[in-house]
């Protein structure tokens with residue numbers, strides 16, 4: 498039981514919310530700050546892993562000791578990037594809040610206001626579920642998903658665990674201001690296919706990240 502419990506493991510972490518452009522100046526986004534994913538990446542480095550971080554947040558400080566950081570914006574770019582490193586990964590942590598919907602069309606010029614206020618429609622398409630695709634494709638990889646919910650947290654998380662074929666699901670109540678999106682702290686429940694749920698008490702995201710990866714190291718050992 499030492500600090501280097503993930504040495505020799507290739508860990509891929511996605512972090513932040515994707516942005517789906519409407520036109521050159523507007524996008525559909527979400528409230529994910531990237532802090533939880535960055536905390537997981539940093540904790541994995543500390544535990545000796547070779548870490549690739551796929552991030553939507555170029556303004557955040559780069560965790561020391563990463564093998565590589567790759568910046569993306571859209572769900573499609575995140576999908577392409579995570580797919581390209583999936584085969585070589587031992588552990589994949591999908592902490593990013595990937596857009597579930599994107600504009601049907603990208604308008605190449607800034608959409609102008611009408612002279613008189615009028616209703617406008619924006620048609621959205623559902624994006625492919627990257628985590629579910631990885632769940633189908635995985636061979637040896639240990640796959641971790643996140644579920645941010647505002648109601649029926651455990652029930653929704655349990656459904657995702659099964660439907661997406663993940664090995665560990667981190668369920669996150671984002672209806673409270675002191676935890677989850679944007680906050681420095683988090684309180685989560687860990688769900689696994691065969692074990693009872695385990696709740697981790699409110700703590701700094703760095704502490705939660707280490708606790709999650711300790712569980713992973715135990716399961717890989």
Ligand code: C5P
Pocket residue numbers: 572591592593594595596597624625626627628629641642643644645657
């Ligand atoms: O179903 P939901 O989007 O809430 O699931 C959250 C989990 O699924 C997260 O781990 C997130 O990274 C992943 N996800 C994904 N592709 C999507 C939507 C979510 O990989 N299009």
